[in-house]
Amino acid sequence: MGKTTGFMEYARAENPYREAKERLKDFSDLHTALSEPLRHCQASRCMNCGVPFCQSDFGCPLHNLIPEWNDLLYQGQEKAALERLLQTAPFPEFTGRVCPALCEKACNLADDGVTNRDNELYLIETGFEKGWIQPRIPAFRAGKRTAVVGSGPAGLAAADLLNRMGHAVTVIEKADRPGGLLMYGIPNMKLPKGIVTRRIRLMEAEGVSFLLNTEADPEMLNAYDAVVLCGGAKKPRGLQVEHADAQGVHFAVEYLTEATKSVLSGMAPAVSAQGKHVVVVGGGDTGNDCVGTALRQHCASVTQLEMMPAAPEKRAPGNPWPEWPRTLRTDYGQMEAMAVQGGDPRIYETTVQAIRVNDKNEIVSLTAVRLTKNQEGRLVPIPDTEKTLPCELLLIAAGFVGCEDATLSRLALQSDARGRLLPPDGSHHLGGKLFSAGDMRTGQSLVVRALADGRAAAMEAHRFLGQKNGF
Ligand SMILES: Cc1cc2nc3c(=O)[nH]c(=O)nc-3n(C[C@H](O)[C@H](O)[C@H](O)COP(=O)(O)OP(=O)(O)OC[C@H]3O[C@@H](n4cnc5c(N)ncnc54)[C@H](O)[C@@H]3O)c2cc1C
Ligand code: SF4
Structure with missing residues (x-):
């Protein structure tokens, strides 16, 4: 399997980023694609x-059959490779864009891993382009009605699998558009929203x-x-500073949501x-998305404060x-800030000590202080x-502390001490006909983990429905 000398003949080459100053002119995809021969x-x-x-x-986390589809792709058998990928990956068009690629860091080529x-x-994009992706309508309906609460990656993955297993599925979503953080959270330049809508239309079909x-x-x-709860974990960690409720102070997801709504509405x-x-x-990924978005909105300057020291350059x-490397990563927003402002926007071991406001209660400046x-x-x-x-404009991207209180009280449920709906036995079954999945069950995580968790919850719900039927 595979070309045994390929890794010695060809250097790793990722899909190239568009040039920083160029891509800052719009909210379009950050990357361009390699040609077909280079992809092979x-x-x-x-x-x-x-x-x-x-x-x-x-x-x-999806246990994708990576060596198998890489080999088929290398041989130019795209359709067969895609079929192998789709055996485990429900939505490769999402993970292919936003997954941090845990697999690549676990690759035997280590830092030079295959561009999975x-x-x-x-x-997947070849599949859509060539018309290989068509609605797969279940041949058999089991006569059971299931609901999935929340249409983020966990909810979509659960809904997709329950539907394939023959259950009627209704996804209940409080937002005006489906997708959860895929729609309102991850910015358009990382995941163009037409990609999310294309998948929703397919699922509807x-x-x-x-x-x-x-x-x-x-x-x-x-x-x-049966009901699978996939309501996410978007309760943000706040700032314990006076005037944290001033005009111009916003949580990151609120800001990013408004930015996406503006991109979509014009x-x-x-x-x-x-x-x-x-x-x-917050110096993490959400903070980085805020940096990239603020630059596209033509901010005067952007600075990112991080309480912790910078991660080491090497493991x-x-x-x-093959553990995930906890090393320093410079993401697209930080690269863009460097291109425009001439330096890294991140200041480490520093936090906000005080916020100053004017007589209209609008933030005008803040005091930052170094930490030890x-x-x-x-x-x-x-x-x-x-x-x-x-x-x-002060954007708080300091992490998340669990499910939102409003969601819990409306559903009359209580989370554990870490704000999760995680059954004590580690399963997805909360009791009765209720199941949980995704960030709501595990706390804030990754799209790929939410997908895997949504599928696992769907399997448990399916077994529960089968037992009820006596088979
Ligand atoms: C800004 C940001 C950027 C990120 N970028 C990445 C990235 O690049 N790569 C990556 O792998 N991960 C990323 N993540 C993490 C990832 O998005 C999440 O782990 C993932 O979306 C969790 O999926 P989920 O389905 O569990 O929840 P969510 O995506 O949060 O979806 C939950 C959905 O439930 C709905 N809901 C809640 N309560 C109710 C209710 N009572 N009734 C009806 N609907 C309800 C919400 O409106 C929401 O649509 C990012 C997170 C953030 C905040
Ligand atoms: S979903 Fe993520 S970890 Fe899995 S194969 Fe794709 S890039 Fe790798």
Whole structure:
């Protein structure tokens, strides 16, 4: 299997980014694609490993059959490769764009791993282009009614599998558009929203119903034989600083949602960075999306504050291959800030100490302070390191602490101490006809993990419905 010398003949080549200053002019896809022959070369780099860690628990949570479809792709058998990919991957057009590619870091080629994510994207987009992706309407209907609450990746994956197994599926979504964080969270340049809508249309053609602008409640859910709750974990961690509720202070997902709504409607965004000095609290991926979005909205400047020290350039001894490397990553937004502002927007070991507002309660500046660990290991401010930063838009991307309170109280459910609906036995079954999946069950995670979790919950719900039927 595979071209055993491919990895020696060809260097790893990812789908190239569009040039930073060019891509900042729009919210379109960050990347361009490699040509077909170059894609075949990349697939040929997948060798005949004895143990393919890429598809193990260290790698892909969906356990995608990576060496098999890479080999078929290398041989130019795109259709067969896509069929093999679709055996385990429900929506490769999402993971092919936004997955951090856990598999590539677990690859036997280590830092030079095979470009599985780009290969996967090429296969699914080729499938759509050539008309190989058609609605797969179940031949048999089992006569059971199921509901999925939430249409993020977990909900879509659960709905897709329940439908394929012959159950009638209604997805109940409180937002005006389906997709969860795929629609309102991850920015358009990482995942163009037409890609999300294309999948929803396909699922509708396959028989899945979507009820939008609808908040699920226990009475409504009574009508179904099984219910999978996939409401996400978007309760944000706030800032414990006076004036944190001032005008111009927003949580990241709220800001990113408005930015996407503006891209889709062509109207000015309800919250805009235009002409403003922007400070983002949180040096992670969500913070990076805020940086990229603020730059596209023509902010005056953008700075990202991170409480923790910068990660090391190379793996620490306690973080060996094939584990995910906890090393310094510079993402697209930070690269763009470097191109425009001439330096890394991230300031490490620093937080917001005070917010200043004008007489209209609008934020005008903030005091940032450097942090260090005290003897108990707690982060504390270092005296005399305060610095004033101009700031008319403060975006809080400091992480998430679990399911939203409104969702829990409406569904009359209680989370565990970490804000999750995680059954004590580690399963997906909350009791009765209720199941949970995705971020709502595990806490904030990744699209690929939400997909795997949604599928696992659908399987448990399917077994439950079978037992009820006596088969
Ligand atoms: C800004 C941002 C960027 C991210 N980027 C990436 C990335 O690049 N790659 C990656 O792998 N992961 C990324 N993630 C994480 C990833 O998006 C999540 O882990 C994933 O979306 C979780 O899926 P989910 O289906 O569990 O929940 P969600 O996507 O949060 O969807 C939950 C849905 O449930 C709906 N809902 C909630 N309560 C109710 C109710 N009572 N009734 C009806 N509907 C309800 C919500 O409106 C929402 O649509 C990002 C997260 C954020 C915040
Ligand atoms: S879903 Fe992610 S981890 Fe799995 S094969 Fe694709 S890129 Fe790799």
